[in-house]
Amino acid sequence: MGIPDFQSFMLPLLKFSADQQEHSLRDAIEALAQTFKLSDEERKELLPSGQQTVVDNRVSWSRTHLKKAGLLESTRRSFFKITQRGLDVLGRNPQKIDVKFLEQFPEYIEFRAASRRDKETALGAEAEVNNHQTPEELLEYGYQRIRQDLAQELLNRVKNSSPSFFERLVVELLVKMGYGGSRKDAGEAVGRSGDGGIDGIIKEDRLGLDIIYIQAKKWEGVVGRPEIQKFAGALQGQRAKKGIFITTSGFSNEAREYVAIIDSKIVLIDGQQLAQLMIDHDVGVSKVSSYEIKKLDFDYFVDA
Numbered sequence: 001m002g003i004p005d006f007q008s009f010m011l012p013l014l015k016f017s018a019d020q021q022e023h024s025l026r027d028a029i030e031a032l033a034q035t036f037k038l039s040d041e042e043r044k045e046l047l048p049s050g051q052q053t054v055v056d057n058r059v060s061w062s063r064t065h066l067k068k069a070g071l072l073e074s075t076r077r078s079f080f081k082i083t084q085r086g087l088d089v090l091g092r093n094p095q096k097i098d099v100k101f102l103e104q105f106p107e108y109i110e111f112r113a114a115s116r117r118d119k120e121t122a123l124g125a126e127a128e129v130n131n132h133q134t135p136e137e138l139l140e141y142g143y144q145r146i147r148q149d150l151a152q153e154l155l156n157r158v159k160n161s162s163p164s165f166f167e168r169l170v171v172e173l174l175v176k177m178g179y180g181g182s183r184k185d186a187g188e189a190v191g192r193s194g195d196g197g198i199d200g201i202i203k204e205d206r207l208g209l210d211i212i213y214i215q216a217k218k219w220e221g222v223v224g225r226p227e228i229q230k231f232a233g234a235l236q237g238q239r240a241k242k243g244i245f246i247t248t249s250g251f252s253n254e255a256r257e258y259v260a261i262i263d264s265k266i267v268l269i270d271g272q273q274l275a276q277l278m279i280d281h282d283v284g285v286s287k288v289s290s291y292e293i294k295k296l297d298f299d300y301f302v303d304a
Helices: 006-016 025-035 040-044 054-068 084-091 106-123 135-159 163-176 183-190 225-237 253-261 271-280
Strands: 072-076 079-082 197-203 211-217 242-247 265-269
Touching: 006 025, 006 054, 006 084, 025 054, 025 079, 040 054, 054 072, 054 106, 054 135, 079 084, 135 271, 163 211, 163 271, 211 225, 225 242, 225 253, 225 265, 242 271, 253 265, 265 271
Parallel strands: 211 242, 242 265
Antiparallel strands: 072 079, 197 211
C-alpha cells in the first residue's frame, strides 16, 4: 500500500485524540503506523536527507495542519490533545479530512495563504503547490533533483576533458577527501599519465601510514571483471593491499561481485559516484546559496 500522504493521516490522527487525553507525537506515530499496517521497511524509510523517517515527517505535518485549523492544540513539547472544535468535527462523522476540508476554518485559510506566498517566493510564481507532500519533502526532493542534474552536468564535462585534466581532477578530489597529504605530495605520487587515465599510488593519510594504489580510466563502456582482475594482480605485484578503481562509466555486476570475494580491499567508484563526490567536496562546483531549516525551541518558552 505504501506510506499514506500527510492528508491521509489527518482523520485517523484526530480519532486517535478523541479520548481527550494528552498524547505524545511518538505514541501517535506508532498508533497510526499500526492503523495503516506499515511494514518495518516502510516505518524505517528515510527522507533524502536521512535525518527523519517519512512516516514521522508526514504525521508531524498532519498534526501541524490540524493545529492550524484549531482541531488540535499543543500542551507541551511534542505533546498535544484534541480541542472542542476537534470533537465537534468528529461528531459530524466526516468520511475524510484533508486540506480542502480544513479550509472551512478562518485560521487555516490564513495559514494556507501565508504558506502559499512563501512557496511562490521561494519557487517562483509559476510553482505548483503540491498538497500531497510536506514542506520538507518538497524541499528535499527538489534539492535531490538539482543535485542529480548537477551531477550529470559534471560527469559530461569530465568525460569530455583531456586525460591530463582528468589526472589533476582525481588528485584534487582525493586530497580534499583527506588522502595524499599535500596536493604537491599527491601529485608527485600519482602523476604518471596513462592512456586516458592515471595509475599510481597515494598516501592513505597525511602521515603516510599506508598507501593506496589507484587506477582511473575514462571509459565509455562498462568496466568488466577482467579489468578488475588485472588491477588486483597489479596490487599484488606492488605488495599493496588497498586500491581504488575510478571510471567515468560503470562496473558490471561480475566486477562488483569479484571485489567482494578477494582478499585485497578494492573500492570501485563509477561515474555517478565520482560526480557525487565532486559535489560533496567542492571540486568543479561553487556554492550558490544555502538554507538553514530551524524549528521552534519549546524549552525557551517553558516559563513564558
